[in-house]
Amino acid sequence: MKILADELFKEFREHSVSEFFRKNAAMLGYTGKIRSLTTVVHEGVTNAIDAAEESNVLPTISVAIKKVDENPEHFKVIVEDNASGIPEEFISNVFGKMLAGTKLHRNMQSRGQQGIGIVGGVMFSQITSGKPTSVFTSVGTGEIVQADVMIDVDKNEGKIVNGKKLKGDWRGTRVELELKDVTYVRSRYGPFNYLRMTAIANPHAQITFTEPGGVLTVFERATDKVPSRPKLMPPHPWGIASDDLLILAKHTKSRTIASFLVAELSRVTRRKVEEIRRISGEYLFSLPRGLKQEIKQKQVSEELREIFKQHEYALTKKAEIQPIGKEWKILDGKEEYMVKRDGSHLNIYRAMNFNRKPSELTWEDSEKIVSAFRQVKFMAPPTEGLRPIGAEDIEKGMRQILKPEFVYAVTRTPKVYRGGIPFIVEASVAYGGSAGKVASAENVEAETEGLELIRFANRAPLIFDQGGCAITAAARNIDWRRYGVDISTAPLTLFVNVVSAYVPYTSAGKQSIAEEPEVYEEIRSTIMDVARELRRYLYRKIRVKERQQRAGVFEQYLPIIAKKAADLAGVEEPDVKPLLRKVAGVENAES
Amino acid sequence: MPKVEKRGKERKKKAESELKNFGNEVVEHIKDAEPPRIKIPSRSTSNIVYDEANRYFVLGPRYGVRTAASMKQVKKFAQTMCVADFCKELIKDGKFATLREMYYTAEGWEAGPFGDQGESNALVEDLEAWFGLRFGLKREDLGLTPEEDGAAVYGQLVVDEDGVTIDATKAGRAGYTIPPTIDEVEFVKCKAKRVIAVETMGMYHRLVQERAWKGFDSLIVGLKGQAARATRRFLKRAHDELDLPVHLFCDGDPFGFHIAMVIISGSAKLAYINHELAVPDAQFIGVTASDIVDYKLPTDKLRELDVTRLKQLQKDPRYSGEFWQSEIKCMLELGKKAEQQAFSKYGLDHVVKEYLPAKLGLKQ
Numbered sequence: 001m002k003i004l005a006d007e008l009f010k011e012f013r014e015h016s017v018s019e020f021f022r023k024n025a026a027m028l029g030y031t032g033k034i035r036s037l038t039t040v041v042h043e044g045v046t047n048a049i050d051a052a053e054e055s056n057v058l059p060t061i062s063v064a065i066k067k068v069d070e071n072p073e074h075f076k077v078i079v080e081d082n083a084s085g086i087p088e089e090f091i092s093n094v095f096g097k098m099l100a101g102t103k104l105h106r107n108m109q110s111r112g113q114q115g116i117g118i119v120g121g122v123m124f125s126q127i128t129s130g131k132p133t134s135v136f137t138s139v140g141t142g143e144i145v146q147a148d149v150m151i152d153v154d155k156n157e158g159k160i161v162n163g164k165k166l167k168g169d170w171r172g173t174r175v176e177l178e179l180k181d182v183t184y185v186r187s188r189y190g191p192f193n194y195l196r197m198t199a200i201a202n203p204h205a206q207i208t209f210t211e212p213g214g215v216l217t218v219f220e221r222a223t224d225k226v227p228s229r230p231k232l233m234p235p236h237p238w239g240i241a242s243d244d245l246l247i248l249a250k251h252t253k254s255r256t257i258a259s260f261l262v263a264e265l266s267r268v269t270r271r272k273v274e275e276i277r278r279i280s281g282e283y284l285f286s287l288p289r290g291l292k293q294e295i296k297q298k299q300v301s302e303e304l305r306e307i308f309k310q311h312e313y314a315l316t317k318k319a320e321i322q323p324i325g326k327e328w329k330i331l332d333g334k335e336e337y338m339v340k341r342d343g344s345h346l347n348i349y350r351a352m353n354f355n356r357k358p359s360e361l362t363w364e365d366s367e368k369i370v371s372a373f374r375q376v377k378f379m380a381p382p383t384e385g386l387r388p389i390g391a392e393d394i395e396k397g398m399r400q401i402l403k404p405e406f407v408y409a410v411t412r413t414p415k416v417y418r419g420g421i422p423f424i425v426e427a428s429v430a431y432g433g434s435a436g437k438v439a440s441a442e443n444v445e446a447e448t449e450g451l452e453l454i455r456f457a458n459r460a461p462l463i464f465d466q467g468g469c470a471i472t473a474a475a476r477n478i479d480w481r482r483y484g485v486d487i488s489t490a491p492l493t494l495f496v497n498v499v500s501a502y503v504p505y506t507s508a509g510k511q512s513i514a515e516e517p518e519v520y521e522e523i524r525s526t527i528m529d530v531a532r533e534l535r536r537y538l539y540r541k542i543r544v545k546e547r548q549q550r551a552g553v554f555e556q557y558l559p560i561i562a563k564k565a566a567d568l569a570g571v572e573e574p575d576v577k578p579l580l581r582k583v584a585g586v587e588n589a590e591s
Numbered sequence: 592m593p594k595v596e597k598r599g600k601e602r603k604k605k606a607e608s609e610l611k612n613f614g615n616e617v618v619e620h621i622k623d624a625e626p627p628r629i630k631i632p633s634r635s636t637s638n639i640v641y642d643e644a645n646r647y648f649v650l651g652p653r654y655g656v657r658t659a660a661s662m663k664q665v666k667k668f669a670q671t672m673c674v675a676d677f678c679k680e681l682i683k684d685g686k687f688a689t690l691r692e693m694y695y696t697a698e699g700w701e702a703g704p705f706g707d708q709g710e711s712n713a714l715v716e717d718l719e720a721w722f723g724l725r726f727g728l729k730r731e732d733l734g735l736t737p738e739e740d741g742a743a744v745y746g747q748l749v750v751d752e753d754g755v756t757i758d759a760t761k762a763g764r765a766g767y768t769i770p771p772t773i774d775e776v777e778f779v780k781c782k783a784k785r786v787i788a789v790e791t792m793g794m795y796h797r798l799v800q801e802r803a804w805k806g807f808d809s810l811i812v813g814l815k816g817q818a819a820r821a822t823r824r825f826l827k828r829a830h831d832e833l834d835l836p837v838h839l840f841c842d843g844d845p846f847g848f849h850i851a852m853v854i855i856s857g858s859a860k861l862a863y864i865n866h867e868l869a870v871p872d873a874q875f876i877g878v879t880a881s882d883i884v885d886y887k888l889p890t891d892k893l894r895e896l897d898v899t900r901l902k903q904l905q906k907d908p909r910y911s912g913e914f915w916q917s918e919i920k921c922m923l924e925l926g927k928k929a930e931q932q933a934f935s936k937y938g939l940d941h942v943v944k945e946y947l948p949a950k951l952g953l954k955q
Contacts (some may be wrong), residue, residue: 035916081722277662278692292830307785413628514845550662553665553666554661554662554665556666557659557665557666557668557669557702558621558665558669560669560672560673560701560702561617561621561627561659561665561668561669561672562617562618562621563701564628564669564673564675564676565612565613565614565615565617565618565621565672566614566618568610568611568613568614568615568617568675568676568679569614569615569617570611570614571614571615571618574618574621574622575621575622576621577869578624579621579624579625579626579659581624582626583625583626583659583660
């Protein structure tokens, strides 16, 4: 077993990160014909919005999906932005080298959740269609660079297979990716809804979308304010996943795992590293009861050595026992074994060797370390890194895209989960207009109404795995009738954005949020906040309607009473308006 | 109770002017921007009380106010106005309409058609209760008549119906038929000294054949079961205007008893108009439970329904008198009932020769 694992790891190391990705395409969102297309669009658009924001311009993004030939699963995805453009020498790295971008160390609450971004799209394109990705970019000097990029999977390098220079007065970047084995649908999971949701959560962006059928949709900008960029800071151990740690390890300048953890993560000290190391050890076996005395001496007894041998761990002559508090460790050259108490038992663990190079870190090591992170008390991450969209902008986005008759949003104050990880929940509700209408329909304008839940994590739409998400669970748990809403028919869109540098995703796919009790409760409370406001609106609406109905009833019958009374009395018909005004509050009783 | 002109034509004039007053009242309210309102006597069972002195049911003191300021009532108010106006037109044209005709006429009203006839009937009853209690007027005075004709009358009575003189001995064997508009009919001449009203038409024809009308100097009235409004009104007028004692001859069972009682004390449903319909002096002559015993009449066993009904009657205030209480008790103990025709056991004319004279105190 041991040897096999080593072999695998060796192989893994020799292969590039790109290869690693290729084998794990599913985890990164490239699974299923619909989802793969949406993921490519997501990576392209995320890249584009980020680039524009970094250039401090309001993002104007255009996305087009075109059919290439008769093959119904063959498309070209074109994403264009108005950012500052990419200098020629960086093109191959940006589009061809996994994890090469600046994003990696900007691990704070970024939109590009997967950490590999557009390169994944380039890779997917290359795998399915065999075609390079065409990049057009200009920094605004009148010269446009066209470059066809391919990835050298073995070397983790981008290659420009065809480069050209064109004249043109334009600034920005345009990426064209050719894909096969994907399907275009206008469902909740398709690119249309993804862009619609993106537009809601990014009211400062204008997104134009051309569908394969040629239908053009413009999601107009709703605000002229570029949101402030999240603060750059090292990730906190509570928010990191095994793959993140592995990726960090590949790029660190530190020489040992121990110093790597201190250098690349926040709130990790030497002492904490030692704690992590002890916790992340690998359980080997339990010592027989009679051996307590053997362990209390410095020298390793023959008996103890024999037991290790029985379990296929050979101790050398140099091995010696040292006490640590009420426990012990056995040092043997590079190997370190720990003797831990478990009730009256003594268990032997092999400590992880933190003096190795970070690049030698295996997937299993990474998992053990991340699991150890959860058991160690660190100083909590700071809250100032959180960047909510803000209630005002959410309302603008919702209003712009859904054209509802009522919208309300709330951004709550930061809370913490797992004893210290800060997060913010924002929610918004839109009623009427085209709210609730896109949900599961093939066509946007379809009549499907009822509650549509749109989920976001750090502004990024969560499209898949809706069922297992804490947001879904919280929304379902609410008794909507108490708020005057029948969720099966009401034209309602409910927006929830969970903001945190460490969003507790349920899986590596990062499409749903785990039901951490504090997070779940906070989502629920936030939804109830907006639902209460919705109830107030709906009740007001009912009252107005009732008043109108009331006025209508009097307008209909009082004149009849007046006329018939006059007929009975044989006198002239009295003016009914003053009475109408009085009983029905009808100011304009002309009709 | 307000004094009421007895004659139909004058009553209609009264109704016409009260409708006019009502119209004026509403017009004045509207001019003052005050919501018009009508005080309508409550017709709920809790407001129906037995008047010991008059010996019939009357409406209690409770009123409901219908106001045009209420969203729920304004439509009904408008419909009430339409009904009032409809009645005014009927009176003006000297016509009568049935409730059903009015219900269909309402299809064309601005205040909208009624959901069903029950709704329009209820409005008429409201109006009748209101006009009845305030002005002593009833629906016939407003031009609205019941559907059905009244009973048959045979005997020495001459009436005038719109200038046509009818002799109730010369109207064929079936007799003079009481019209729904009985209040319009004038009594011209009457030689009879009493009225005998019988439950079944079988008995009616028996009495006519046996010339009982002559023998007893009596008007014979065939009720045809439960007496129609027009019949009750006829009996009331015969008693009040012609000073005739009224004798009621029904089957000897709880239903026969009650046919008699409704004529005597009126019904709960029409409590607001009983002063126009009830004949408290009318006398139930049989068939009594004692008759069953005394005459050894052929009987049927009381059915479960009969027993239940008898027990209900026992508690009904209209039956609180000694006579009724003992009759009901007797019938329950017998467990038997008998029809009017049971006297045929002793020959077809036995009822005329023996029974009625005995009951009417005419036997020598």
